[in-house]
């Protein structure tokens with residue numbers, strides 16, 4: 001496969017697989033910007049990257065089973081049709097459900113590309129709302145319409161080959177997609193530019209608050225139907241199977257457990273990075289990211305320097321998308337003492353009832369680094385969720401959000 005991304009920015013990445021190309025971002029590079037620059041965004045592929053032509057590309061929208069008597073409706077949208085619908089922008093974090101799979105592999109072998117904490121990134125996405133595409137294709141726009149009383153699904157399929165099925169396809173509940181507050185987009189732009197091939201050119205799904213696996217790239221068709229997608233990536237992947245599941249007995253478990261949707265509460269320490277050395281008895285500013293799913297806000301990040309006995313509050317930077325959207329490479333002003341002002345919040349000015357799609361960056365100042373230093377972080381969200389003290393293994397190695405710990409090297 002010819003992979004389009006040139007090697008100019010490869011120093012930002014840890015490459016986990018060459019074919020198909022899979023690379024995560026080095027943690028210290030990841031958190032220098034609130035809105036992650038595109039050349040610092042992880043790349044996750046289940047097959048070769050298609051080379052699509054914007055002039056000839058189109059997405060076919062099918063609406064099945066409207067009422068049993070109603071005929072199926074089909075409408076084809078070209079790129080210019082998508083661009084003529086009302087355009088929206090959303091700053092939203094894209095996280096792979098396999099983020100931090102390395103922590104589960106450390107317990108017992110798992111199935112999948114091994115990732116550290118570098119498969120999350122916060123981008124500014126632009127495009128039209130999926131709901132507007134569906135309405136233009138004939139769906140009722142009023143959510144009180146009896147059509148929505150039956151649970152339905154919207155399936156997305158991408159162009160190109162995929163390693164485990166005929167193509168890459170997956171679905172989300174229709175009701176989630178139709179709610180305008182959820183900002184599910186047919187996105188054509190990332191960080192103010194047209195999508196790169198790696199990230200789904202010319203159009204991909206953006207489903208804020210939902211695992212990355214549902215953000216289908218290189219859109220080929222969109223289908224409203226009674227059932228979930230039958231594709232491998234919906235039915236036999238991206239599920240948390242129970243602890244006794246393994247490669248020889250997993251077939252019996254796949255149908256019994258739900259396809260993952262909303263992201264869980266997550267946080268990671270990005271500095272000190274793996275190769276960084278701290279100075280004993282000197283101050284040090286610890287940094288990282290935190291995020292949650294379903295629109296829930298990260299309400300705090302806590303740090304422990306005594307392996308979880310006591311916890312302190314980190315300082316959070318949760319820039320309001322309105323102020324950050326004007327500059328896609330908004331840098332977090334990082335002074336050595338950790339006394340940033342821009343976007344910093346103690347929470348008292350935040351609207352907890354609003355939906356929150358972006359990540360938060362945080363910092364915590366250690367006034368005097370001990371020679372035997374251990375740092376742990378955990379975040380909490382507005383649903384009252386926090387991260388488990390120890391990792392909980394599952395066969396597919398997904399959704400690992402255990403308390404993040406580092407034991408940095410300290411020079412005397």
Ligand code: MTE
Pocket residue numbers: 041042043044045046047094095096097157158159168198199200211212213214215216217218
């Ligand atoms: N869409 C297609 N067509 N093929 C894929 O392999 N991978 C999914 C999703 N959409 C995938 C896809 C997964 S698992 C993730 S985490 C995100 O894309 C990664 O998006 P990115 O490469 O832009 O970071």
Ligand code: MO
Pocket residue numbers: 044095096097098212213
């Ligand atoms: Mo993913």
